Amino acid sequence: MxxxxxxxxxxxxxxxxxxxxxxxxxxxxxxxxxxxxNDYLVPAMNEVGRRFECNEFFVPExxxxxxxxxxxxxxxxxxxxxxxxxxxxxxVVGTVKGDLHDVGKNLVVSLLEGGGFEVFDLGVNVxxxxxxxxxxxKNAQIVGLSALLTTTMPSMKLTIEAFRTxxxxxxxxxxxxxxPVTQRFADDIGADGYGENAPMAVALARKCLGLAA
Amino acid sequence: xxPLIADLIANGPVLTDGAWGTQLQVRGLxxxxxxxxxxxxxxxxxxxxxxxxxxxxxxxxxxxxxxANRIRLADHATSALELIREINQHGVMxxxxxxxxxxxxxxxxxxxxxxxxxxxxxxxxxYAAFLEQAHALADAGAxxxxxxxxxxxxxxxxxxxxxxxxxxxxVACMVYDSGAHRDRTMMGTTxxxxxxxxxxxxxxxxxxxCGRGIADFPALCRRMRAVIDIPLWMKANAGLPELVDGKAxxxxxxxxxxxxxxxxxxxxxxxxxxxxxxxPYVIRETYETLRGLPRTQSRxxxxxxxx
Numbered sequence: 204m205x206x207x208x209x210x211x212x213x214x215x216x217x218x219x220x221x222x223x224x225x226x227x228x229x230x231x232x233x234x235x236x237x238x239x240x241n242d243y244l245v246p247a248m249n250e251v252g253r254r255f256e257c258n259e260f261f262v263p264e265x266x267x268x269x270x271x272x273x274x275x276x277x278x279x280x281x282x283x284x285x286x287x288x289x290x291x292x293x294x295v296v297g298t299v300k301g302d303l304h305d306v307g308k309n310l311v312v313s314l315l316e317g318g319g320f321e322v323f324d325l326g327v328n329v330x331x332x333x334x335x336x337x338x339x340x341k342n343a344q345i346v347g348l349s350a351l352l353t354t355t356m357p358s359m360k361l362t363i364e365a366f367r368t369x370x371x372x373x374x375x376x377x378x379x380x381x382x383p384v385t386q387r388f389a390d391d392i393g394a395d396g397y398g399e400n401a402p403m404a405v406a407l408a409r410k411c412l413g414l415a416a
Numbered sequence: 417x418x419p420l421i422a423d424l425i426a427n428g429p430v431l432t433d434g435a436w437g438t439q440l441q442v443r444g445l446x447x448x449x450x451x452x453x454x455x456x457x458x459x460x461x462x463x464x465x466x467x468x469x470x471x472x473x474x475x476x477x478x479x480x481x482x483x484a485n486r487i488r489l490a491d492h493a494t495s496a497l498e499l500i501r502e503i504n505q506h507g508v509m510x511x512x513x514x515x516x517x518x519x520x521x522x523x524x525x526x527x528x529x530x531x532x533x534x535x536x537x538x539x540x541x542x543y544a545a546f547l548e549q550a551h552a553l554a555d556a557g558a559x560x561x562x563x564x565x566x567x568x569x570x571x572x573x574x575x576x577x578x579x580x581x582x583x584x585x586x587v588a589c590m591v592y593d594s595g596a597h598r599d600r601t602m603m604g605t606t607x608x609x610x611x612x613x614x615x616x617x618x619x620x621x622x623x624x625x626c627g628r629g630i631a632d633f634p635a636l637c638r639r640m641r642a643v644i645d646i647p648l649w650m651k652a653n654a655g656l657p658e659l660v661d662g663k664a665x666x667x668x669x670x671x672x673x674x675x676x677x678x679x680x681x682x683x684x685x686x687x688x689x690x691x692x693x694x695x696p697y698v699i700r701e702t703y704e705t706l707r708g709l710p711r712t713q714s715r716x717x718x719x720x721x722x723x
Contacts, residue, residue: 382593
C-alpha cells in the first residue's frame with residue numbers, strides 16, 4: 204500500500220488540487236474509500252482542529268482545509284454511495300432565532316460534511332419549530348445550534364424545550380456553540396455538548412454517535 | 417491629513433459615541449429585528465439615541481446604518497432592499513438633527529456578513545455594495561464615513577476604496593478577538609499589518625472597535641501607533657458580556673471604563689469611544705475624565721492642508 208500521508212498533509216495545508224489528484228491516484232491503485240476517509244481525511248481534519256485550538260490556524264486555514272477535504276470527498280462519495288455506505292450520521296445545523304451570524308455555523312457545516320456527515324443547513328434566524336421539523340423529517344441524530352450574540356443564547360434553551368415538547372428530545376443529541384456560549388451555559392440549558400470551535404463540533408458529533416473522535 | 421480630521425483633533429482627544437443596538441433594544445427593538453429599518457419605522461427612537469450621546473458629550477456621533485448594505489439586507493431584511501437608499505439617508509438625517517451644531521456625524525458602514533474567502537461573494541459584489549451605501553450616506557451629508565467592525569482586511573480595503581470615492585474622510589477599524597492572545601482578527605491578521613494596509617489604502621483615520629474590553633485597548637492601540645502616524649480611532653467594549661438571567665450583562669462600569677482613558681490617550685488614540693455594552697452613562701463618564709486631562713496639542717503633524 205502506497206504511503207498516503209501526502210494526502211493527509213494536502214488537506215491540512217489546504218491544497219485542494221493535490222488532495223484531489225492524490226485521491227485519484229490512491230483510488231486508481233486500489234485503496235478503499237472508507238479507509239481513505241477514516242485513516243487520512245478524518246485525522247487530517249482533527250489535526251486542523253488541533254492547530255485551530257492552538258491558535259496556529261485561523262479562519263482562512265480552516266476554510267482552505269475544508270475545501271481540500273471536499274475536493275477529496277467529491278471523488279469518494281459516489282463510490283461510497285454506490286456501495287450503499289451510509290453517511291456516518293445526519294445533522295441538522297443552524298443559527299438560532301434572532302441571530303443572523305453564519306460564519307461559525309458555515310464552518311461547522313463544512314467540517315461535518317468533511318467528516319462524513321450528511322448535513323442539513325437550516326441557515327440563520329431559525330425558530331425552534333423549524334429545528335424540530337427538520338430533525339424529524341431528516342431523521343437526524345445531531346442538532347447543532349449556533350449563536351454569536353449573547354442576546355440570542357436564550358433561543359438555544361427555547362429550541363431544546365421545543366424538542367422536549369415535541370417528544371423528540373431523546374432521539375437527538377443537541378450540540379451548542381458560538382463565541383459567547385460556554386460549557387456552563389450548555390449545562391444549564393441541558394444541551395448534550397458544547398464545542399468551543401468548529402473543529403471541536405465534529406469530534407463532539409462523532410463522540411455522540413459512539414465513534415472515536 | 418484631511419482638514420476636517422486635523423481640525424477635530426487639534427486640541428486633544430475626540431469623544432465619539434457608544435453602543436446603538438442595545439440602546440435601541442431598551443427602546444423596544446425586538447430580538448432579531450434589523451435595527452437599521454428603524455430609521456424609517458421608528459425615527460424618533462433612533463434620533464433619541466443619537467441625541468442621548470450628543471448630550472452625554474460626544475463630539476462625533478455615528479448613524480444607525482451599520483447593516484444597511486445590499487448584501488446584508490438581501491440576506492436578512494429582503495423587504496427593506498428597495499428602501500436601502502432611504503434607510504441610509506434617514507440614518508444620516510436623524511443623526512444630523514440630533515447633532516445640530518454640537519457634534520459631527522460620521523456614518524457607519526459595517527461588514528457584509530459574508531466571507532470573501534468562502535467564495536460566497538465576489539470582490540466586485542462587495543465593492544458595489546459598499547459603493548452604493550457610501551454614496552447614499554455621503555449624499556445625505558455625512559461629515560465622514562466609518563468602516564467598522566471589520567474582521568477581514570480584504571473586505572476592509574474594498575470598503576475603504578468605496579468610501580474614499582465619495583471624497584469624504586474615511587475611518588477604518590478592525591476587530592481583534594482571535595488567536596492565543598486575542599490580538600488577531602478572525603482571519604488571523606495583526607494590528608500592525610492591518611494598520612499598514614489601511615494606511616496604504618488611504619484611510620484618513622485607522623483603528624479598532626469591539627472585540628475586546630477597554631482594558632485591552634491601550635496595548636492594541638500602541639501596536640498600531642508604532643507603525644503609522646495617522647490618527648487612531650479606538651472604540652472599546654465595556655468589557656465582555658455575561659448572560660445573567662437570560663440577559664446580556666456587561667460588567668465594566670462607566671467609572672471603570674473612563675479610568676482607562678488616560679492610558680488610551682497616552683497609547684496614541686485621537687478618537688475614543690465605546691462599543692458593545694457602553695451607554696450614554698459610559699460616554700458621560702468618559703467625557704468628564706477627558707475634560708480633566710491636561711490639554712495637549714495633538715502630537716500628530718496635520719501636514720499640508722489638502723483633501
